[in-house]
Amino acid sequence: MTKPLRIGIAGLGTVGTGVVRLLRTHGDLLVGRCGRRIDIGAVSARNRGADRGVDLTGVRWLDDAVALARDPEIDVVVELIGGAEGVARELIETAITNGKGVVTANKALLAMHGTSLATKAEAKGISFGYEASVAGGIPIVKALREGFAGNQVKRVYGILNGTCNFILTSMRDSRREFKRALADAQKLGYAEADPTFDIEGIDTAHKLAILASVAFGCPVNFAGIHVEGISQVGLSDIDFARELGFHIKLLGLARLTEHGLEQRVHPCMVPLAHPIAHVDGAFNAVVVEADFADRNMAVGRGAGAGPTASAVVADLVDIARQQRLPVFNVPAASLRPVPVSPIERHRGAYYVRFTVVDRPGVMADMTAAFRDEQVSIESLIQRARSPGDVVPVVMTTHETEEAAMRRALERIGKLKTVREPPRMIRIEQF
Amino acid sequence: MTKPLRIGIAGLGTVGTGVVRLLRTHGDLLVGRCGRRIDIGAVSARNRGADRGVDLTGVRWLDDAVALARDPEIDVVVELIGGAEGVARELIETAITNGKGVVTANKALLAMHGTSLATKAEAKGISFGYEASVAGGIPIVKALREGFAGNQVKRVYGILNGTCNFILTSMRDSRREFKRALADAQKLGYAEADPTFDIEGIDTAHKLAILASVAFGCPVNFAGIHVEGISQVGLSDIDFARELGFHIKLLGLARLTEHGLEQRVHPCMVPLAHPIAHVDGAFNAVVVEADFADRNMAVGRGAGAGPTASAVVADLVDIARQQRLPVFNVPAASLRPVPVSPIERHRGAYYVRFTVVDRPGVMADMTAAFRDEQVSIESLIQRARSPGDVVPVVMTTHETEEAAMRRALERIGKLKTVREPPRMIRIEQF
Structure with a gap:
């Protein structure tokens, strides 16, 4: 048997703890599938004393997350800290410099620095996995890079933020105005205390920027996205929508038009005949329209410990099985910039x-x-x-x-x- | 650049022609994604003179399909003949013996001989792709083997036959009895002249046997499936279903129970609250319930030239990129037989x-x-x-x-x- 893949996990919040739990639960199953063990070599998180409900006995603890990227006993750094700058970025940059594989769930970082990170990772010949950054429970990055590799993608769109979908569903089904539905979502843990990133569409835009790059082979262009959130959607809009044969969903959409790359995030009237209109609650959905495969829709959990951990471990399994692909489907050097098609067009x-x-x-x-x-x-x-x-x-x-x-x-x-x-x-x- | 991957295509019906068209259309795009060309080295089909609407100039034509498997200029055999026995089987067995990669859309062959073929392919260290055998437009084999590799699958089920789904949808929406709906489907090309394999659930069972093996790591067990078709579904059942809050769908379902592996194909009452109830017409859908990823549903075209060609080429791209995995997720030697849970239980x-x-x-x-x-x-x-x-x-x-x-x-x-x-x-x- 090949020697174990030794990983270092940075960040032990919901997702990090989920990854530890998954690896502890399915150790044998993963050996069967990868032909080698995936071992947790070290971890780093802020609060060493916290009870996370997982057994970390015998696992080295590093106070400095970036030290994981310099540790000779670590093959792959799993970055679950989050944020487009700061420790997360430094950790990943250092890991690449030191020739270590990277797996991350960090959509903000990829939306801001995806192309340069991909370029550096490929120059070093390391694996860079980010399945968990978009719709955790849906293996959509793999589908786009591999499953639809024979296609020219025509359009990619989806419900990429479970918080917004939960709020819109709750407004419709419980006849609540936006503010009340948001407060409910916060109580139930579906929305954060500061919900801005979710409800204003920024989180959706981060994910859309990543999907568009993989789908169309162009550099990640977050700045080129037209973004509107759901805070202006009224209960009466939802009622009129239904009367007109629609449900309102916050979608992120990207397609190539004659004017260039159109990337939009905003509330949409979705015809009831389209199956995505029926994706409710905290579920996410991604639709890929491809020239040969035609329309494909995947529905699954977008967030949460289990689904995100599943995506992180899928990337680790790819690395353990020695599967390595260009980060955004084609080598970063071949990503071709496409002009932005402005929303006015x-x-x-x-x-x-x-x-x-x-x-x-x-x-x-x-x-x-x-x-x-x-x-x-x-x-x-x-x-x-x-x-x-x-x-x-x-x-x-x-x-x-x-x-x-x-x-x-x-x-x-x-x-x-x-x-x-x-x-x-x-x-x-x- | 690595040298081209040279393929030999056996069978130039709808799917074979679709594969040729895809490779002709996306030659450059595939080079960008694979780092090498995928070249059609030779083809074999029954009617050499037929006009298939694709350019085969300069492509060698072999009258004997099995000769593709012995051809020194061919790296991978693409088997699109079909059937569990005969030429298709001989071609694939010979290709494996001669150390060539295999890509096939042949669900009947895999349902009958999947385990032994996987064992032989792995012994020879060759690639064996069969994404096209189940729900062509949905990369479900890849999702199960890789995307959900960190999970224990709890249940897998789906609408796996577009003909049946088209008929059931048409019965419901056009208020037609089964026989009339079948005749319409035949006129529109959604059902074959002899529709037995489709309407009696056999085609669905072939696909379910394959999915269950990948999902649960057990040998393919077609004989262990309880199969009922849709020919006994009455229009009044469809009406009563709607009144009770259901749509009727032909599903293939597999799960591990305390009695063993339960595999069933039969018409089901599906609650309208489940998104699969809204997958209509010729579309397929596969749901994976996994312990960490939770519930994931993928919807797409199940058949047709484009979607099936897309799946065939995805397998070829994997081979061109040197991605090789155990056929049924774990090495064939580790597939563990599971007792059949009889339908009575x-x-x-x-x-x-x-x-x-x-x-x-x-x-x-x-x-x-x-x-x-x-x-x-x-x-x-x-x-x-x-x-x-x-x-x-x-x-x-x-x-x-x-x-x-x-x-x-x-x-x-x-x-x-x-x-x-x-x-x-x-x-x-x-």
């Missing part, structure tokens, strides 16, 4: 909810603005009648360019009879 | 439709039979009232053992007031 259908005074002439003013921008209205709903009072009006459009849509909405927003900024949600066509 | 809930004479006392006789077998009734529907005439009665049960259920149904089937054999469909609990 996006073409699609739109849902807009207006809050207007119920008075003759309002509709004429609004529809005139659309007409002047060549935006064609697909449907119009004014459910409530309350002359002189404020009522919601909902419109959906046929496919149009976002720039035209924005001009029309700006003009409508200035009408005296329009009392709140129009709420626009893109309708996705699949 | 299955525990679950049941749906039964009776055709009875509407007469006082009928219900009492039927429910007495359930009571005597300790089967607890969950619901009972007798929608129509037509004293003295024949009416349908539907019952669902709480969880019970299949043996008890069968005894109760046998007794009820003998009642004078019961006019047709009871139709039983298992309710899956997820």
Whole structure:
């Protein structure tokens, strides 16, 4: 039997502890599958005294995480600290410099420095695994790099943040407004005390940047993503959505268009006929549209100790089995920059909810603005009648360019009879 | 650059032609991903003159497919002939003997001879790829062998036959009886002239046998599968299903129970809350329940030129990248036989439709039979009232053992007031 793969784990929070538990539970099974043991050579975490419910007897403890990357008894560094800078980055850079393999769950780091890390890792000939950084319970990086290796990917999109999906599902099913649903999610541990990264779409954007790079063979471009979160989605939008045949989901989407790489993160109206509309609660889903394989959707847990540990260990198994691939599917030196297709060039259908005074002439003013921008209205709903009072009006459009849509909405927003900024949600066509 | 991987393709039907087209379309892209070319060294098919719409200029043509396996200019044989015996088997056995890699889409062959082929392939140290044999557009073999390598799989199940799913969807959505829906599927090319293998569940069972082996590390055991097809599913069952909160799907299911390996293929009542209930038409879906990753579902095309070619080429890319793994996840020598858990030991809930004479006392006789077998009734529907005439009665049960259920149904089937054999469909609990 080949000698054991010796790993050093940095960070023993939920995920790190999950990795230890998995390796302790399935030691024999992994030997059967890899032909060698995966041994925990050393760990590093902040609080040595904490009871994590896993047995770390006999495992060396290093106070300095970066020391794992210099340790001659360690083959692979498992980075579970998180954050785009600081210790996590230093640890990984040092591990690469010292020729050690790297496995990480750090999406922020990859979104910010993925291309340069890939370049360095490949120059050193080391393995660099990051399956856990996107949708932990779904082996999507492997699917894109290997399962669909024979395809040109046309579009990749998904529900990449379980917190947002939990909140949107809870708003719909329990008829709660956003703030109340967020508070519930925090109570249940699905959202953090500071939920900004999740609810404002940043976490989704980190993951999308990684997926787009693997799918399209271009450098990671987080800055090129148009990002909107879910905090402006109203319960009434969710109700209107259902009436119109949609569920609202926060999606990250990337595709190559004639203008370049379009990467967007925002709430979407998803037709009920698309299976992703039915992915609820804390589940994630990723759809790959590829030229030969056609449409493939994978649904699974996006976070949590078990699913993320499963992804980390899958990367370790690849390394133990001596499977090594270019980080982003093609060698980093061949990643070809693609211009960013700005959101203004996006073409699609739109849902807009207006809050207007119920008075003759309002509709004429609004529809005139659309007409002047060549935006064609697909449907119009004014459910409530309350002359002189404020009522919601909902419109959906046929496919149009976002720039035209924005001009029309700006003009409508200035009408005296329009009392709140129009709420626009893109309708996705699949 | 490493020298090209030279492949020989046996069989140029839909899939073979699709593989040629993919390799012609994505030659450069594959070089970028593999670091070497994948060249078609030779082909073999029955009708040399047929116009397949792909350019085979300069490709050697061998009349004898098995000759590909002896050709010194061929590194990997791609077997797309099909069938558990005959040329396909001889070709693959010869390729292994001659130390050539094998890629195949042949589920029947693997279901029948998978373990012995894996043993021979591993003894020779050759690569053996069969991703295309199960749910072509879903890289499920890779997911099980690699993506979930850190997990003990608890259950694997799925919609593995697009023909059956197309027929069941068409029955439900177009309100057609089975025979009419089958005829439509044949017209549209979704079902073959002799549809037996598809509609009687045999094709699903072939695929399930393969999945179970990879998932549980046991020898392929096709003979140990309980198989029922969809030809007995009535339109009224589909209607009652919806009323009860289910869609009917033909599933293949495998899990380890206290009695051994349970492998079943039959129509199932699937709760609408499970996303697999919403996988419609010709799509396939595979669900993996694993101890750390939790539940993962992948949805994609199960057949067709593009998706199957995508799977074949993914295997070729693995070989070109020198990625080689044990065929069924652990070395064939370590596959551990597991006793078959007979269907009579299955525990679950049941749906039964009776055709009875509407007469006082009928219900009492039927429910007495359930009571005597300790089967607890969950619901009972007798929608129509037509004293003295024949009416349908539907019952669902709480969880019970299949043996008890069968005894109760046998007794009820003998009642004078019961006019047709009871139709039983298992309710899956997820």
